[in-house]
Amino acid sequence: xxxxxxxxxxxxxxxxxxxxxxxxxxxxxxxxxxxxxxxxxxxxxxxxxxxxxxxxxxxxxxxxxxxxxxxxxxxxxxxxxxxxxxxxxxxxxxxxxxxxxxxxxxxxxxxxxxxxxxxxxxxxxxxxxxxxxxxxxxxxxxxxxxxxxxxxxxxxxxxxxxxxxxxxxxxxxxxxxxxxxxxxxxxxxxxxxxxxxxxxxxxxxxxxxxxxxxxxxxxxxxxxxxxxxxxxxxxxxxxxxxxxxxxxxxxxxxxxxxxxxxxxxxxxxxxxxxxxxxxxxxxxxxxxxxxxxxxxxxxxxxxxxxxxxxxxxxxxxxxxxxxxxxxxxxxxxxxxxxxxxxxxxxxxxxxxxxxxxxxxxxxxxxxxxxxxxxxxxxxxxxxxxx
Amino acid sequence: xxxxxxxxxxxxxxxxxxxxxxxxxxxxxxxxxxxxxxxxxxxxxxxxxxxxxxxxxxxxxxxxxxxxxxxxxxxxxxxxxxxxxxxxxxxxxxxxxxxxxxxxxxxxxxxxxxxxxxxxxxxxxxxxxxxxxxxxxxxxxxxxxxxxxxxxxxxxxxxxxxxxxxxxxxxxxxxxxxxxxxxxxxxxxxxxxxxxxxxxxxxxxxxxxxxxxxxxxxxxxxxxxxxxxxxxxxxxxxxxxxxxxxxxxxxxxxxxxxxxxxxxxxxxxxxxxxxxxxxxxxxxxxxxxxxxxxxxxxxxxxxxxxxxxxxxxxxxxxxxxxxxxxxxxxxxxxxxxxxxxxxxxxxxxxxxxxxxxxxxxxxxxxxxxxxxxxxxxxxxxxxxxxxxxxxxxxxxxxxxxxxxxxxxxxxxxxxxxxxxxxxxxxxxxxxxxxxxxxxxxxxxxxxxxxxxxxxxxxxxxxxx
Numbered sequence: 001x002x003x004x005x006x007x008x009x010x011x012x013x014x015x016x017x018x019x020x021x022x023x024x025x026x027x028x029x030x031x032x033x034x035x036x037x038x039x040x041x042x043x044x045x046x047x048x049x050x051x052x053x054x055x056x057x058x059x060x061x062x063x064x065x066x067x068x069x070x071x072x073x074x075x076x077x078x079x080x081x082x083x084x085x086x087x088x089x090x091x092x093x094x095x096x097x098x099x100x101x102x103x104x105x106x107x108x109x110x111x112x113x114x115x116x117x118x119x120x121x122x123x124x125x126x127x128x129x130x131x132x133x134x135x136x137x138x139x140x141x142x143x144x145x146x147x148x149x150x151x152x153x154x155x156x157x158x159x160x161x162x163x164x165x166x167x168x169x170x171x172x173x174x175x176x177x178x179x180x181x182x183x184x185x186x187x188x189x190x191x192x193x194x195x196x197x198x199x200x201x202x203x204x205x206x207x208x209x210x211x212x213x214x215x216x217x218x219x220x221x222x223x224x225x226x227x228x229x230x231x232x233x234x235x236x237x238x239x240x241x242x243x244x245x246x247x248x249x250x251x252x253x254x255x256x257x258x259x260x261x262x263x264x265x266x267x268x269x270x271x272x273x274x275x276x277x278x279x280x281x282x283x284x285x286x287x288x289x290x291x292x293x294x295x296x297x298x299x300x301x302x303x304x305x306x307x308x309x310x311x312x313x314x315x316x317x318x319x320x321x322x323x324x325x326x327x328x329x330x331x332x333x334x335x336x337x338x339x340x341x342x343x344x345x346x347x348x349x350x351x352x353x354x355x356x357x358x359x360x361x362x363x364x365x366x367x368x369x370x371x372x373x374x375x376x377x378x379x380x381x382x383x384x385x386x
Numbered sequence: 387x388x389x390x391x392x393x394x395x396x397x398x399x400x401x402x403x404x405x406x407x408x409x410x411x412x413x414x415x416x417x418x419x420x421x422x423x424x425x426x427x428x429x430x431x432x433x434x435x436x437x438x439x440x441x442x443x444x445x446x447x448x449x450x451x452x453x454x455x456x457x458x459x460x461x462x463x464x465x466x467x468x469x470x471x472x473x474x475x476x477x478x479x480x481x482x483x484x485x486x487x488x489x490x491x492x493x494x495x496x497x498x499x500x501x502x503x504x505x506x507x508x509x510x511x512x513x514x515x516x517x518x519x520x521x522x523x524x525x526x527x528x529x530x531x532x533x534x535x536x537x538x539x540x541x542x543x544x545x546x547x548x549x550x551x552x553x554x555x556x557x558x559x560x561x562x563x564x565x566x567x568x569x570x571x572x573x574x575x576x577x578x579x580x581x582x583x584x585x586x587x588x589x590x591x592x593x594x595x596x597x598x599x600x601x602x603x604x605x606x607x608x609x610x611x612x613x614x615x616x617x618x619x620x621x622x623x624x625x626x627x628x629x630x631x632x633x634x635x636x637x638x639x640x641x642x643x644x645x646x647x648x649x650x651x652x653x654x655x656x657x658x659x660x661x662x663x664x665x666x667x668x669x670x671x672x673x674x675x676x677x678x679x680x681x682x683x684x685x686x687x688x689x690x691x692x693x694x695x696x697x698x699x700x701x702x703x704x705x706x707x708x709x710x711x712x713x714x715x716x717x718x719x720x721x722x723x724x725x726x727x728x729x730x731x732x733x734x735x736x737x738x739x740x741x742x743x744x745x746x747x748x749x750x751x752x753x754x755x756x757x758x759x760x761x762x763x764x765x766x767x768x769x770x771x772x773x774x775x776x777x778x779x780x781x782x783x784x785x786x787x788x789x790x791x792x793x794x795x796x797x798x799x800x801x802x803x804x805x806x807x808x809x810x811x812x813x814x815x816x817x818x819x820x821x822x823x824x825x826x827x828x829x830x831x832x833x834x835x836x837x838x839x840x841x842x843x844x845x846x847x848x849x850x
Contacts, residue, residue, distance in 0.1 A: 084616070109616060109619065114649055114653070115645075115648050115652055117641075117644070117645040117648065119605065119641055119642055119645050120608075120642070120644075120646065121649075122605075123602060123604070123606045123608070123642055124605050124606070124609035124612065124645075124646075124653075125609055126605075126606050126609060127546075127608060127610035127612075127613065127629075128609040128610065128612055128613040129609075130594065130606065131544065131609075131610045131613035131614060131617070132613065132617075133616065133617075135609070147641070150599060150642075151602060151605070151642075154597065154599045154602065155597065155599065155606065160809045160811075160812070161809045161810055162577060162580055162581055162585070162595050162597060163576075163577070163587055163594070163595045163809075164575070164576055164577045164578035164580060164595070165575075165576045165577070165578060165589075166577075166587050166588065166595060167589060168587070168589070168592075168594060168595060169812070201810045201811075202811065204811075226811075226812035227811050227812055303811070303815045303816070303817055306816075306817070
């Protein structure tokens with residue numbers, strides 16, 4: 001059952017610890033994520049202040065992800081009359097309640113429904129941004145962003161570059177879209193197309209992991225980024241992830257990854273909802289294998305914080321990348337290649353990618369297709385044993 | 387771009403233009419309330435009163451019942467008429483109409499602008515044939531649409547164009563030096579040498595840089611117009627502005643046309659869409675492009691005020707555009723569609739030989755019989771303000787000027803090579819800086835492989 005380590009790989013690691021003799025996990029790995037106890041969420045205000053470097057005076061409120069997005073949008077609409085919010089069914093509060101009450105508060109001129117046309121929504125948003133507004137356009141599901149792909153790739157991303165000396169740009173643009181699996185979304189309510197956008201120079205691609213992260217990253221996307229931002233919201237967290245969120249205006253830098261949990265033996269790089277799976281797998285691995293695992297949240301998928309990742313892997317010598325979208329040509333490919341170049345002499349095992357299989361998210365097969373705690377646990381084990 | 391704004395008949399500074407607009411006694415168009423009747427009409431859809439001759443279906447609240455089952459056959463309807471002011475001899479057709487609202491100076495300026503575009507077109511087309519330019523697109527036959535419509539705009543209006551609107555740039559004050567710098571992608575090019583020729587762009591009067599992707603500018607124009615409307619509402623001191631959006635009849639088949647017009651109508655955007663219907667999209671004739679009554683008939687379907695005009699008649703184009711601009715700024719903002727009919731006398735581009743798909747005789751016929759330049763020239767001659775001598779002198783001086791700027795632009799240095807990496811983001815990313823460093827290493831290690839003499843600063847052009 002337990003593979004015998006190859007002798008040549010017994011350097012250092014196995015001299016100190018004996019993972020090979022570690023028992024199989026005594027408790028089941030693939031249990032539902034308990035968001036009420038996960039260490040990734042700020043269940044009390046005290047841990048929040050430390051992690052976000054907030055002023056001590058800051059007050060906070062317990063919120064789930066959609067209320068945090070709603071709070072961020074409310075803050076943004078109050079802060080600047082350049083901010084506009086629109087998309088399909090935004091006016092009544094949105095199909096995920098993210099824009100609840102905002103039209104009542106800020107008027108139908110700034111918060112409104114558009115006709116059902118994704119290419120229209122993004123084209124409209126680019127035009128508004130080009131005239132100096134800060135449009136926050138919503139695509140109802142990331143799965144439906146493809147009609148707008150031309151506008152995003154050929155227009156939004158290239159606007160500043162082609163305008164050159166005229167100074168024209170679409171930098172005020174933010175495109176929000178719910179993404180990721182929810183257990184029953186099948187082919188068209190589950191996708192995570194971040195890798196497609198990360199291949200496009202000119203775009204910033206951001207995915208938050210929690211309510212407090214979402215508010216800070218969304219406000220930074222609207223007010224601090226001068227580039228078009230694709231802001232992807234893991235919809236499974238809209239109601240599930242609850243934590244303390246600062247009430248005031250604050251931002252989280254878009255060019256920084258975050259080391260969520262320090263460790264010495266292996267680095268796991270992930271983003272969005274799979275971070276919770278990683279956290280559960282790490283807890284089991286640390287308990288069963290005695291390993292020390294470092295967990296990094298990329299937060300910004302592109303342009304990404306390569307230094308934080310390389311610093312970590314240069315320390316641990318081992319790396320695993322985890323994401324929901326399929327493995328081939330995914331974000332993991334770029335991260336793994338960068339690690340190979342930037343930490344070659346320190347690598348003690350191949351970089352592993354734990355990601356969706358190269359297929360579509362067939363309804364009844366979701367649990368088998370997407371990465372889960374078991375697969376991440378297994379990757380940790382095999383990476384350590386290599 | 388010079389700070390001077392070229393206005394028909396006179397030259398004024400941008401500042402003067404802004405001030406005069408500010409002092410305008412006209413009430414701000416967006417101050418008027420949202421069209422109340424429209425709001426009322428669509429805000430409720432209670433089902434049916436007993437005995438009513440119609441059901442208030444939410445999707446069509448003004449439709450009566452009928453017991454006659456009749457499909458609407460578009461062929462039964464007469465085609466939308468084409469508005470024209472003067473005939474092909476340059477004579478005003480309707481003797482009873484009020485006088486033209488165009489001064490002689492304005493008409494002369496338009497004529498000169500059309501002539502400039504046409505002369506530049508011939509020289510640059512030839513230059514491409516000689517291999518001195520990578521690509522070119524002429525606007526022969528369509529100078530009247532672009533010059534005439536742009537003449538009805540203010541410098542504060544915003545333009546989104548397709549690519550065959552050189553006359554819009556010319557009329558808005560884009561200088562020959564700007565055209566040539568863009569065509570030769572030199573260091574003076576607004577686009578920093580990044581775009582193909584004819585992809586002009588201008589900061590003020592704001593005429594957004596052209597992108598090759600067809601029709602993408604249409605929903606953008608709607609969004610831009612909505613932004614102008616919001617800004618006018620938020621700051622009443624803002625001069626009333628519209629967006630003008632140009633595209634060809636082929637581009638109107640793209641999904642973005644549908645998206646852009648529909649969203650402009652539902653959001654009441656002050657935007658004028660100008661379709662240049664020149665009969666061809668590269669090789670595709672309109673019979674293979676659509677089966678309805680051109681593009682104009684679609685405007686009506688979107689609930690947009692629409693007109694079809696004779697694109698070879700610059701007065702008709704100007705008058706329609708002027709009225710469209712006023713209409714766009716009325717009732718809290720609304721979109722307008724103008725379909726300007728013309729004929730693409732030229733090849734699609736320098737990469738196209740149009741005689742492969744249409745008869746030479748057809749083209750020659752259009753060239754000879756009807757043309758916006760000749761038509762305005764006849765009008766000017768009828769008015770006694772133009773003659774053969776003036777024509778010869780004008781052609782000669784424009785030609786000389788074009789050739790002078792041509793030579794200077796061709797000799798000018800290309801932009802510094804760092805511009806290949808800049809403006810992707812507002813700041814050069816750390817990743818791009820590393821790639822610039824790597825490029826420098828390659829350039830320095832293999833200097834014989836790369837000729838950087840034409841770029842400003844050579845390899846040092848990578849320094850910021």
